[in-house]
Amino acid sequence: MTTLDGLPTAERRSLGARLLSANTFWIALVLLALIVVFSAIAPESFLTFFNFQQLFIETAVLLVIAVGMTFVIITGGIDLSVGSVLIFAGMISAKTMEWMSPGQDASNAGWGVITAGLVVAIAGGSLWGLINGLLVARANIPPLIVTLGTLGAALGVASLLNDGTNVRTVPLELRDSLGFGTLEGNIPNLVVVAVVITVIFGLVLHTTRFGRYTFAIGSNPEAARRAGIGVTRHLTNVYLLTGFLAGIAGFMSLAYFQSTTISGHTTDNLNAIAGVVMGGTSLFGGIGTILGTVIGVFIPAVLQKGFNIIGVQPYWQMIAVGAVLVAAVWFDQQRRRSQNKR
């Protein structure tokens, strides 16, 4: 065994080694392989700028949710409510913008109204996140149950707000800027927002004290408590963060679809969880990366696009994603077992 003194002073192997040992590395290879295969089969249609632009746009909203989900799953929790919270945030935001507009028609609303809509979306999402957090961390109710409850409740309240129908007038200014606008003419604004959020919260997870405590709590809450970490408060904040991001995602979805899409996000929660878990984040807590989540979120999207282009029935995508997901969890379990044997 090497002695400690024999180590090189700057131990920079850490990141590379951690990556290699994590599922993230392998799942990145899977993603790369998928892209290579589809590109080889259909170079003219798959490997196009337009195709990838579409891929990024369609993944942007889910990515924002999945970033929040990564934090929750690293604490050893789960949040099933994100899709409903997204709809709630979009609904209350759209309603607010209509209420503030003459004749309840927000189509021609200006930036003042749109900003109000954004604030309300974020506040609405955060509120549900806070409710989840308080119930999980303070009342000690299992997160699966808490968020199953708020999944129904948030969707119910969202539906009540507009008698179960979608809000149809969304500011055109919002559609043209955040929804369909582009940076430099080819990078969609929706994607820019998603990337910025992903980078910010990637840094939060991997370089800050908040991130470190998130890992510590997921790894061993009692050890975290004994180290003086306010576990209850931190857990509450993590669920709050997930709700906050679902609020932003709701606003993004509103801008893109120009509708509150009440029935359009029922599987967002599962898609986000699948992406996070495929990306190497452990359902047992304590392990995960934002980079992995990005890769994990793209796998289903690439499969769908690819199958679509090469003419395979889309149902195969569900089967393939299911298989990759189960394989990812299996790997995770094997890793834990080999660890525990020591």
Add this chain to the structure above:
Amino acid sequence: MSSDPILEIKGLNKSFGPVHVLHDVDFTVRAGEVTALVGDNGAGKSTLVKCIAGIYGHDSGTVTFQGNEVHIRGPKDAAQLGIEVVYQDLALADNLDIVQNMFLGRERGSRWMLDEAAMEKAARETLASLSVRTVKSVRTPVASLSGGQRQTVAIAKAVLWNSKVVLLDEPTAALGVAQTRQVLDLVRRLAEQGLGVVLISHNMADVFEVADRIATLYLGRMVAQVPTKEVTNTQVVELITAGRSGELGLARPDTVTI
């Protein structure tokens, strides 16, 4: 060797609901000495340690630290005083590496950008100062360490801070012979560095080897706290199992009410 008490507990009582676990416990820790805390299973050793560490509150009693009465309301208070605990269970976060564990709750750098390089350096220096040479890399997740290595990390974590008192709850219980050796050497070294060390152990050979004083808990009562030189192995075993041994311990065992 008789230094001043650095930590003094007087008349400590602790109940969990109807269960009265600690009865009027007096306990003294001296700087530069190893005080062994012994007692049968369930005697209240871990509970006493957790009360000192601020994990549990206590019902009555005083804690004097370096001559001043202190009120420890949580792990942070204890840490601030320089009281560190190496727990019997659940001490480390498995998925975090050695550096992350050693600094958990007291990371260096700003809140937004932890100073990994500084922490890594300090961790490596602390391990080296304790002559720990069995850990391959300080970036190894503790889950992949052996029991002895884990315990070493837990102890190193405790002394990384300007600690003055280190309490170790059965640090060798799960270890093999060679690993126990390592940990005991480490315990002795801590005392030589001037710390007040409390060692909970069931192994009489270990206790007699490293401890300067032996404190015995019997059914939640402190029945004796004596210099190791003045007692024999047999006497300590009697104190542990019966609460008294000749002149030592409880005056009349039948007055004990449980």
